[in-house]
Amino acid sequence: MGMLIDGVWCDSTNRYMQDGAFKRETSELPTLSAGEIAACLQNKTNIVLVASQSCPWSHRTTLVRALKDLEKISVALAGGPRVEGYALTGFPELDPGADPIRHVHQLYTATDPTYTGRATVPVLWDTSTRRILSNSSAGIARALDQIGNRWRLAPDMLADEIDALNTGVYEGLANAVYRAGFATAQSAYLEATRDVFATLDWLESHLAKRRCLFGQQVTESDLFLFATLVRFDAVYAPLFRCTRRRLVEYPALWAYARDVYSWPGIADTFDFEANLTGYFQNDTDNNPHGIVPELPGIDWTEPHGRDRLGALTVWQNDALIPFKDVGGGYHAA
Incomplete structure (x- = not known):
């Protein structure tokens, strides 16, 4: 189970284990509030939700997207064998006009070149600023709830x-x-x-x-x-x-x-x-x-x-x- 350390990918680390028990480390970047994310989603068309089929935290966000009928928000599904974490292939819209992004961890180092932590999904990626708006599944889900249809999943x-x-x-x-x-x-x-x-x-x-x-x-x-x-x-x-x-x-x-x-x-x-x-x-x-x-x-x-x-x-x-x-x-x- 790899992670980024000072912006460099490391394939193996035991930082997650303590006395035989798995301890999930936080991987949240400094992020916008749900309201700020919702404003970005309403005003921009160049934001992509990067998720994974096999990730339940990603699934939270795609479930809200589906139930709130927000198909206008693009989704890029990371997947494939875990080589440097989640792979991203076939999504030129993630970084138009630049070198192709092939791994989720590249989104993290584009946002913070010295980032230390896990390169997790989901993330909301702004292709115009080349920055992650949020990598909090709860924050993204709450933001999606605040746009689109007027009814609320979290009033x-x-x-x-x-x-x-x-x-x-x-x-x-x-x-x-x-x-x-x-x-x-x-x-x-x-x-x-x-x-x-x-x-x-x-x-x-x-x-x-x-x-x-x-x-x-x-x-x-x-x-x-x-x-x-x-x-x-x-x-x-x-x-x-x-x-x-x-x-x-x-x-x-x-x-x-x-x-x-x-x-x-x-x-x-x-x-x-x-x-x-x-x-x-x-x-x-x-x-x-x-x-x-x-x-x-x-x-x-x-x-x-x-x-x-x-x-x-x-x-x-x-x-x-x-x-x-x-x-x-x-x-x-």
Whole structure:
């Protein structure tokens, strides 16, 4: 697992491990606020969202982009074998008229020639200034929510509660599966899996009585959670050894995940085969032979039956309105 040190790429570093436990280092650059990013997105056409199919943090941003119908924002998907981190090929629009950008880490050193840290995705890249506007998935998602359609996934009156729930799900599930997968000590692995399944158990109970994480209201938190759930049985269970229970063994949570999958544009943001390749073949830290398993035999389009918990709503102009009224071809199932 490589990183930049003083602007120079280093392929191998143990900075992420402490006593056999994986510690995710922050990789955030000095960044604009969500409001400032939203203003840039509204006023410029030369901004590209650089993401990866196999990255759940990237997926957060492409989910918001899809649900808010923001296809005007270009996406460049990084991928392929991890040679100097994420590769970028075939995207001349990232740096028109200059030497081609072939790796995500080049975006970081263009922004800060002495940058030390991980070269992560997603990033919002301004091709005119050759700078990263933000590499915070949460910040980018919040900025995307503030442009385009008037309805909001993170309305001001819920923002603190959304942030708190997002943090809990991140620590107990989204990052905990990586702690389990990268652990090199049994105690670290067991601690991580305890967090994973305690969080899944809580979510199962919470969502047994609610259509969404915040009642019937569709929020950013639902999309952030989905980015982990959709990868759980195919990737995190086999590769990261999160094997105690599968997603399909949680009746409410599995139905909830299929519900989110049915929302407009959501299914198009996720390629199951590309994710298998990305995790099992392109990034071989945990799978040195690059053998790609078969997908689980489960049907994500099976009717979810959660309409009994109430019709979905979203926040717009100081009121809740039916989700079906915001466009995008939503159909209940």
